Structures are given as structure tokens and as C-alpha cells.
Amino acid sequence: MTSPDLSREPYDVVVLGGGNAALCAAITAARSGRRVVVLEGASHFYRGGNTRHTRNLRCSHDGTAPTMTGPYEQQEFLDDLYRVTGGQTDKTLAEMTIARSRELLPFMDEQGVRFQPPLGGTLSLGKTNAFFLGGGRGMLNALYRRAEALGVTCLYDAPVIRLQIEDGFFVSATVKYQGREIDVRGKALVAAAGGFEANIEWLKQYWGEAADNFLIRGTPFNRGDVLKMLLDKGVAPVGDPTQCHAVAIDARAPKYDGGIITRHDSVIFGIVVNRHAQRFYDEGEDIWPKRYAIWGRLVAQQPDQIAYIIFDSSVVTMFMPTLYPPIGAPGLRELAVKLTLDPAAFEKTVHDFNAAVRPGTFDDTILDDCRTEGIAPPKTHWARRIEAAPFYAYPVRPGITFTYLATRVNKQARMLMKDGKPSANMFAAGEIMAGNVLGRGYAAGMGMTIGSVFGRIAGTEAARNARN
Ligand SMILES: Cc1cc2nc3c(=O)[nH]c(=O)nc-3n(C[C@H](O)[C@H](O)[C@H](O)COP(=O)(O)OP(=O)(O)OC[C@H]3O[C@@H](n4cnc5c(N)ncnc54)[C@H](O)[C@@H]3O)c2cc1C
Numbered sequence: 073m074t075s076p077d078l079s080r081e082p083y084d085v086v087v088l089g090g091g092n093a094a095l096c097a098a099i100t101a102a103r104s105g106r107r108v109v110v111l112e113g114a115s116h117f118y119r120g121g122n123t124r125h126t127r128n129l130r131c132s133h134d135g136t137a138p139t140m141t142g143p144y145e146q147q148e149f150l151d152d153l154y155r156v157t158g159g160q161t162d163k164t165l166a167e168m169t170i171a172r173s174r175e176l177l178p179f180m181d182e183q184g185v186r187f188q189p190p191l192g193g194t195l196s197l198g199k200t201n202a203f204f205l206g207g208g209r210g211m212l213n214a215l216y217r218r219a220e221a222l223g224v225t226c227l228y229d230a231p232v233i234r235l236q237i238e239d240g241f242f243v244s245a246t247v248k249y250q251g252r253e254i255d256v257r258g259k260a261l262v263a264a265a266g267g268f269e270a271n272i273e274w275l276k277q278y279w280g281e282a283a284d285n286f287l288i289r290g291t292p293f294n295r296g297d298v299l300k301m302l303l304d305k306g307v308a309p310v311g312d313p314t315q316c317h318a319v320a321i322d323a324r325a326p327k328y329d330g331g332i333i334t335r336h337d338s339v340i341f342g343i344v345v346n347r348h349a350q351r352f353y354d355e356g357e358d359i360w361p362k363r364y365a366i367w368g369r370l371v372a373q374q375p376d377q378i379a380y381i382i383f384d385s386s387v388v389t390m391f392m393p394t395l396y397p398p399i400g401a402p403g404l405r406e407l408a409v410k411l412t413l414d415p416a417a418f419e420k421t422v423h424d425f426n427a428a429v430r431p432g433t434f435d436d437t438i439l440d441d442c443r444t445e446g447i448a449p450p451k452t453h454w455a456r457r458i459e460a461a462p463f464y465a466y467p468v469r470p471g472i473t474f475t476y477l478a479t480r481v482n483k484q485a486r487m488l489m490k491d492g493k494p495s496a497n498m499f500a501a502g503e504i505m506a507g508n509v510l511g512r513g514y515a516a517g518m519g520m521t522i523g524s525v526f527g528r529i530a531g532t533e534a535a536r537n538a539r540n
Pocket of ligand 1: 088093198296331521523
């Protein structure tokens with residue numbers, strides 16, 4: 073770790089946050105010959121925010137990369153983005169993000185990040201997403217090594233608690249560091265400190281008491297403090313503050329940082345019931361990579377924010393196991409008792425579902441013809457009777473991945489002020505501005521795409537605009 077050297081301030085570029093977006097910006101600015109400091113709120117061990125938990129990065133490519141199948145053309149990527157966002161995206165920024173995503177594999181390679189051969193399995197993403205060898209942590213370690221080799225100063229346990237901004241011009245960031253409050257002055261700012269998903273009080277403004285039952289999949293450090301400071305200082309907001317990306321994760325997961333191993337990908341193999349033992353949504357609506365991100369919100373809308381994925385022994389080996397074993401019982405009634413659900417209501421729900429299942433040929437890799445008839449909600453694909461004892465359940469709660477409220481930026485990653493004027497020296501990258509591109513919805517791997525593309529742009533522009 074580079075030892076902190078605050079005597080070198082004012083820095084040319086002050087980077088807030090220590091995840092992928094921050095590191096891409098820091099490396100790029102340092103490669104332009106600038107003196108850069110990274111202020112990371114977390115400790116050295118927990119550095120890297122939600123980037124630590126990532127596995128892959130979505131990028132357009134021509135199909136020649138040995139670590140991907142393909143090609144994945146820009147137009148196809150754009151179509152995917154439009155589909156998941158329902159068109160709620162800044163078209164100019166979206167097109168630029170996708171065009172520049174083609175540069176990411178060579179850029180990451182130059183920084184020492186390694187990728188693994190394409191994967192199959194539950195997430196069939198070999199064509200669209202490159203998987204990090206060693207996961208997000210391996211990737212981050214490579215980026216930190218590179219940043220430090222370029223002379224970037226990285227301060228850990230250095231949460232930013234105040235920003236001095238005058239008329240949209242960044243002057244300094246105050247960090248709590250080693251028991252003191254220190255003003256770190258800089259000529260340009262890159263804000264890359266994530267969203268506010270770990271701030272339950274803030275989430276409560278939109279979700280009420282239900283937010284107490286939410287689990288946060290990633291770092292407890294992404295409390296949105298920097299985002300709030302910027303918005304309070306006149307940066308224009310973008311994105312729906314009530315929106316968040318949420319998946320169904322095991323109800324036994326820790327409150328924070330449970331990561332990927334707590335996520336359940338078994339929904340399409342069974343049915344999902346709420347506390348009243350009632351089904352509430354089509355479990356087979358579409359292929360899982362296109363639907364996994366709606367289940368957190370669906371569970372959040374259920375009583376007590378809890379639901380149960382129910383399946384039988386015939387499918388138990390068909391999906392990725394998670395950290396927690398399923399709750400099993402020899403009969404449906406016994407399973408209901410274990411889950412503290414009304415046994416009669418539970419049995420009726422399963423029996424009604426079984427009776428509605430029509431014959432078909434099961435294939436979880438395509439939209440197959442196994443479906444229900446005459447039941448609401450329907451299960452439109454992969455519907456098979458739940459009848460082979462023993463029976464199993466996973467209790468699930470909403471697992472919040474990230475929020476959508478963001479700072480508005482332009483093509484230079486430059487923050488725009490509420491009066492429409494661009495800031496002279498403030499840039500943003502990653503989750504803190506992702507709402508410009510992702511107005512809602514999500515396509516797996518886009519978080520890293522946006523962070524890397526805008527991190528590089530923010531680093532370039534901050535280096536260019538570092539002024540006294
Ligand atoms: C379990 C999980 C799995 C995921 N998997 C993927 C995946 O495979 N592919 C993908 O594309 N996306 C994935 N995502 C989303 C992805 O993690 C984010 O899109 C990405 O990490 C955003 O990068 P970032 O640099 O903007 O934020 P982060 O990586 O979260 O970094 C934010 C940083 O800001 C710091 N910080 C916060 N507040 C302060 C403060 N006040 N002062 C100083 N520092 C502060 C934090 O400590 C952290 O270092 C996943 C998310 C989770 C939770």
C-alpha cells in the first residue's frame with residue numbers, strides 16, 4: 073500500500089471511492105502524468121465497495137476474444153439496453169457507453185486484469201459478458217497494483233464527510249483520517265463513491281418500514297454520503313430515487329455484504345409463495361438472466377417482505393447451490409409447518425398449481441412449452457408438478473444491489489449543475505452516475521461497463537481540466 077503523503081496536495085485529481093470506477097479514473101489520470109489521490113472510506117481489506125462482489129463485465133466485441141463467445145455487436149447490446157430500461161436511458165450516453173465498451177477488454181488487459189474462459193450454467197452470458205479470473209477481488213487487486221505502480225496515493229479508512237464546492241467548482245474534500253479531519257485539496261474531482269443502497273434510513277423515505285427487512289448485498293460503506301453532498305451543492309439529479317436493483321436472496325443472509333453466494337437462481341424450477349402461502353407472480357415469465365432482477369422488488373411488495381421458493385427433489389441438483397441449504401421435509405404439510413405457513417393454504421396452492429400444469433418438454437435453456445392453464449398467476453414456462461418428495465424451500469428477502477438516483481453527467485462524465493451549466497472541474501463515474509444510462513432495469517454486467525467506461529472518461533477529463 074502506498075503510504076499517505078498529504079504533503080503532495082493540492083493533488084491534480086482527487087478521486088472519491090475505491091471501487092472499479094474510482095480505480096479506472098485514477099489509473100487513467102495518473103497515466104496522463106497527473107498526481108492523483110484515492111480516498112476510500114473502507115479499510116484496506118474491505119476496499120473496493122461492491123466491485124469486490126462482481127464476477128463479470130458486459131462489453132461489445134467482435135468475437136475474437138478467447139475469453140468470450142460471440143460476436144456481440146453494438147446494435148444488439150443497444151437493443152438489450154433499450155429492452156431492460158424500457159427506453160429510460162440517455163440515448164447519447166447509452167450509445168457512447170456501448171461504443172466505448174469495445175475498448176474495455178484491451179484496457180483491462182493492460183492493467184493486468186485477467187479473464188477466464190466463457191462459462192455456461194445458470195447465467196448463460198459467455199457471449200455478452202467477460203468473467204474475471206479471480207472474481208471482482210482479483211480484478212480490483214490488479215487495478216490497485218497498477219494504480220500504486222503509477223504513483224497514485226491510496227488512503228484507506230478515509231471516509232469523505234464534507235465537500236467544499238464553490239459555484240460548481242470543486243475546492244477540497246474533508247476526510248476523517250486517523251482520528252483527524254483533513255482537507256484534501258485538488259484541482260479536479262472524480263466522484264465514484266457508489267449509490268445509497270446501504271443507507272436504510274434513506275431507503276425508508278421511499279419504502280417506509282419495509283426497508284427494515286431489506287438485506288444489502290454489498291458494502292455497508294455505500295451510504296450515498298457523497299451523492300447527497302453533491303446534490304446538496306447544486307449538482308443536478310437524474311434517475312428515480314425510489315428505484316433500486318433488488319434480487320431475491322436468502323433470508324438467512326447477513327444484513328450487509330452477503331455477496332453473490334446468497335442469491336437464489338432456483339425460481340424457474342419451482343413456485344414462489346408469500347407469507348399467506350399464495351403465489352404472486354409468473355415464475356416462468358422469461359429466461360432467468362432477464363428476470364432475476366425483478367424478484368427482489370416482487371418480494372419487497374409482499375407482506376413482511378418474505379417469500380419462499382418451493383421445489384421438489386426432482387430439480388434439486390439443477391441449479392447453483394447457495395451458501396445456505398434448502399429447508400427440506402418429507403411432505404408438503406411438514407414443509408409448511410417448518411416455514412410457519414398455514415399448512416392447508418400451502419397444500420391447496422401446490423395442488424392447484426399441479427393441477428394446472430400442462431404436459432410439455434422441459435428445457436431450462438429455452439422458453440419451453442411447459443406451462444400452466446387456468447390459474448392466476450400463470451407459470452408460462454418450465455412448469456412441472458411439484459410432487460417428488462422430499463420437498464424443499466428457500467426463504468427469500470429483497471437483496472438490494474444498488475440504487476438509481478444519480479448525479480447528471482454529460483459525455484465527458486462532467487457533472488451538470490441544476491441550472492444546466494457544466495461544472496468546471498467535477499466529474500463522476502460508476503454507480504453514482506449510472507442512473508443516466510440505466511433509468512430502470514438492468515442487464516447483467518452493465519454496472520462494470522458503466523463504471524469502466526465513465527471511469528476512464530472521467531480520469532481523462534479530470535486530468536485535462538485540473539486547474540488551480
Ligand atoms: C453481490 C453483487 C454482485 C454484483 N455483480 C456484478 C457483476 O458481476 N457485474 C457487474 O457489472 N456488476 C455487478 N454488481 C454491481 C457492481 O458491483 C457495481 O455496479 C459496481 O461495483 C459499481 O462500481 P463503483 O466503483 O461505482 O462502486 P463500488 O465498487 O461500490 O465502489 C464505491 C466505493 O465508494 C466508497 N465510498 C462510499 N462512500 C464513501 C465516502 N463517503 N468516502 C469515501 N469513500 C466512500 C466505498 O467504500 C467503495 O469503495 C454486483 C453488485 C453486487 C452487490
